[in-house]
Amino acid sequence: MTGPEIDRLMTLLGRLPGLGPRSARRVALHLIQKRDAAMLPLIAALSDVAERVRPCGVCGNFDTRDPCAVCADPRRDDSALCVVEDVADLWAMERAGAFSGRYHVLGGVLSALEGVGPEDLAIPALEARCAGGAVREVVLALGATVDGQTTAHVIADRLAEVAPGLTVSSLGQGVPVGGELDFLDDGTIGAALRARRPV
Amino acid sequence: MTGPEIDRLMTLLGRLPGLGPRSARRVALHLIQKRDAAMLPLIAALSDVAERVRPCGVCGNFDTRDPCAVCADPRRDDSALCVVEDVADLWAMERAGAFSGRYHVLGGVLSALEGVGPEDLAIPALEARCAGGAVREVVLALGATVDGQTTAHVIADRLAEVAPGLTVSSLGQGVPVGGELDFLDDGTIGAALRARRPV
Numbered sequence: 001m002t003g004p005e006i007d008r009l010m011t012l013l014g015r016l017p018g019l020g021p022r023s024a025r026r027v028a029l030h031l032i033q034k035r036d037a038a039m040l041p042l043i044a045a046l047s048d049v050a051e052r053v054r055p056c057g058v059c060g061n062f063d064t065r066d067p068c069a070v071c072a073d074p075r076r077d078d079s080a081l082c083v084v085e086d087v088a089d090l091w092a093m094e095r096a097g098a099f100s101g102r103y104h105v106l107g108g109v110l111s112a113l114e115g116v117g118p119e120d121l122a123i124p125a126l127e128a129r130c131a132g133g134a135v136r137e138v139v140l141a142l143g144a145t146v147d148g149q150t151t152a153h154v155i156a157d158r159l160a161e162v163a164p165g166l167t168v169s170s171l172g173q174g175v176p177v178g179g180e181l182d183f184l185d186d187g188t189i190g191a192a193l194r195a196r197r198p199v
Numbered sequence: 200m201t202g203p204e205i206d207r208l209m210t211l212l213g214r215l216p217g218l219g220p221r222s223a224r225r226v227a228l229h230l231i232q233k234r235d236a237a238m239l240p241l242i243a244a245l246s247d248v249a250e251r252v253r254p255c256g257v258c259g260n261f262d263t264r265d266p267c268a269v270c271a272d273p274r275r276d277d278s279a280l281c282v283v284e285d286v287a288d289l290w291a292m293e294r295a296g297a298f299s300g301r302y303h304v305l306g307g308v309l310s311a312l313e314g315v316g317p318e319d320l321a322i323p324a325l326e327a328r329c330a331g332g333a334v335r336e337v338v339l340a341l342g343a344t345v346d347g348q349t350t351a352h353v354i355a356d357r358l359a360e361v362a363p364g365l366t367v368s369s370l371g372q373g374v375p376v377g378g379e380l381d382f383l384d385d386g387t388i389g390a391a392l393r394a395r396r397p398v
Contacts (some may be wrong), residue, residue, distance in 0.1 A: 003288070050239060
């Protein structure tokens with residue numbers, strides 16, 4: 001009863017992460033009802049991003065510029081490099097505002113099960129960036145999953161070969177800020193206990 | 200760190216119903232990463248709908264045709280008219296597949312609080328459709344809310360004046376299919392008991 005144009009829009013919206021058929025229908029109706037206020041500005045914004053945003057050739061971040069704003073910022077520290085799985089993680093690090101160095105987006109993590117090897121990720125590019133000697137510390141900000149930790153170990157081993165003097169660290173594990181012990185899993189509590197520190 | 204183009208896209212996505220800042224960010228990244236497979240088809244589908252879909256001049260449904268596919272379908276019953284609050288409700292009725300007549304979208308419900316009167320809705324147009332004499336039954340498929348039921352009563356009163364012989368009904372109330380008594384509110388249980396029927 002909705003016609004092929006609206007059906008197609010709802011199908012495409014329903015494929016977006018976090019949207020199902022019901023929310024896709026709601027979004028489609030909202031956009032049709034607010035054509036001038038919501039649909040046309042969204043089309044313009046999407047077209048603008050599709051046309052102008054590209055991955056940064058240095059770090060892999062998305063920006064209209066290449067190198068991206070983070071890579072081009074002269075105030076940032078060239079000696080520290082933060083390795084993240086994807087651009088979402090780079091943005092999360094930037095929101096936290098706790099890191100002032102440069103980034104390197106891997107584009108995934110190693111996975112034997114899914115056949116993702118080092119050459120499928122930006123690991124060779126990372127080695128090339130670190131071999132130059134300007135980078136003195138690499139922070140592996142990868143997820144605390146099996147694949148994330150495997151990837152961290154493989155990267156640490158490979159970087160030790162190409163840049164022997166490099167300091168390689170990974171994010172600390174423990175109780176999240178605002179977290180209650182009662183709601184934490186056993187692995188996190190164990191990791192927090194092992195990482196205990198004097199008060 | 201994301202540039203004004205991506206920021207603007209995330210802001211617009213975050214205003215869609217059901218999406219917040221976090222899901223808007225996820226959707227934006229997904230679209231940027233899958234430019235050819237997701238972003239460009241979505242832009243094309245949105246542009247197509249924005250350009251071609253309009254409200255039907257007869258019932259208020261959205262379609263590329265005017266009158267819409269439902270109004271133009273010769274197999275549907277001209278003598279029965281289903282009055283709904285908005286197009287989402289029309290689509291819900293059509294999905295249920297239980298009604299074979301025509302529709303009339305009000306565009307809202309009466310609300311003293313929000314200053315919505317009969318002339319702000321498609322109530323005069325409904326009177327005009329019913330005054331012709333071809334319509335013999337009107338089903339008021341409005342929400343079981345205070346405003347929905349007030350609207351139903353006002354419409355029933357006004358239709359009794361312009362089309363005296365017209366049958367006006369509203370949807371039955373009771374236990375939803377698959378519903379368990381334990382999870383139903385008192386009002387629904389009371390309505391179901393009043394609407395009891397012989398087994």
